[in-house]
Amino acid sequence: MEDRLEDLPVVVIGAGPVGLAAAAHLHERGLPFTVLEAGDGPAAAVARWGHVRLFSPWRYNVDRAAARLLWDAGWVEPDPEVLPTGGDLVADYLRPLADLPAVKPNIRYGTRVVAVTRLGLDRLRTAGRAATPFLIRLASGEDLLARAVIDASGTWNTPNVLGAAGIPAHGEATAAKAAAAEATAGEAVEGALPDVLGADRDRFAGQRVLVVGAGHSAANTLLALAELAEQASGTTVSWAIRATSPARTYGGETADALPARGALGSRLREHVEAGRIDLITGFPVHRLAPAPEGGVTVSDGSRTVTVDRIVSATGFRPDHSITTELRLDLDPIMGSTRALAPLIDPNEHSCGTVPPHGVDELGHPEPGFYGIGVKSYGRAPTFLMATGYEQARSVVAALAGDWTAARDVQLDLPETGVCNSNPIVGDETLAEDGGCCGS
Known part of the structure; x- marks a missing residue:
């Protein structure tokens, strides 16, 4: 079973900016991977806010491993000081990245994940768990096996309700x-x-x-x-x-x-x-x-x-319903990992003061499963796209066994944060109170 596990791909859920960054890092590390995207093209959620212009210039919105792949293919990087729109981000960066020969054959579009578990094991079973492949069930009924899972599915499809108490207001649904x-x-x-x-x-x-x-x-x-x-x-x-x-x-x-x-x-x-x-x-x-x-x-x-x-415009929240049979350690307030929660608490931090973090803060008791991108932040509105890229780099380094690189987490951001004039989602978050961060 252990040899079989090593031969399986890493499955990345979501082909948004952070999911595609993970794919680029997996390719650089020589790890087989499959990206599962519910939309009909790369960064489908980003395309929904294509009219939005970011606060942050291009230099904060391009992952370095992705850039290296694109440079090898003759890509000309946009002016690093220009503020792109969401549409620019898709057309000039994410779609070219997704179309690269190193990436395109490994992306499946129109593929919705409905559950992630372990092959033959529910979350109560401990014996042999770490050596057992992940089982990813798709909406089509197809089952896939994976050695590890990176959930970069974002929060776009789970907006907060209008009701101020966190539940729908009376009559909201009708x-x-x-x-x-x-x-x-x-x-x-x-x-x-x-x-x-x-x-x-x-x-x-x-x-x-x-x-x-x-x-x-x-x-x-x-x-x-x-x-x-x-x-x-x-x-x-x-x-x-x-x-x-x-x-x-x-x-x-x-x-x-x-x-x-x-x-x-x-x-x-x-x-x-x-x-x-x-x-x-x-x-x-x-x-x-x-x-x-x-x-x-x-x-x-x-x-x-x-x-x-x-x-x-009341923000978004993560949906963890596909992983109920995994052993996740979620903070009861933030909905992030318990280790990450105090680092991103919006009562203490803005998007520019969140400290660098990586695989150690993103790990769960379930070996080989990581949530990255905006979903990793739970309900905290302090996420930045550049932070998600560093998460992807750190997690993939760990999956490759390079723990020195995985734990060498670095992120250089201005103290005020690098935020959007129109905070966004897909791989970003919004909050009814604050919601300052996005790119």
């Missing part, structure tokens, strides 16, 4: 039906980062729109809506936050070391103070209900606001 007679379920409540001025414009023009959330994704959407309101009559913009002050969203403004992020807060403040955005503070969403005059009434239990459309 409120959309009241938005309009022709509305389909879910239409009135939008997920984070809609393309308000582009592909999604018709859904927002002339509507009463409420944005819920205090992170940069909310700020970005609010600024786009304010611009839309100048173009399309009847468009009104409201902003609800749980905090009693928007100061955290405004951030450092002109004092911010990252000008794009500082400008975001300054512009948002200007719109609020000018009355173009109606700010509602201390407003935890409690109930959604059809409004008699049409639309949806949103209540905090004492106050109400009636709108046509709601943008839920």
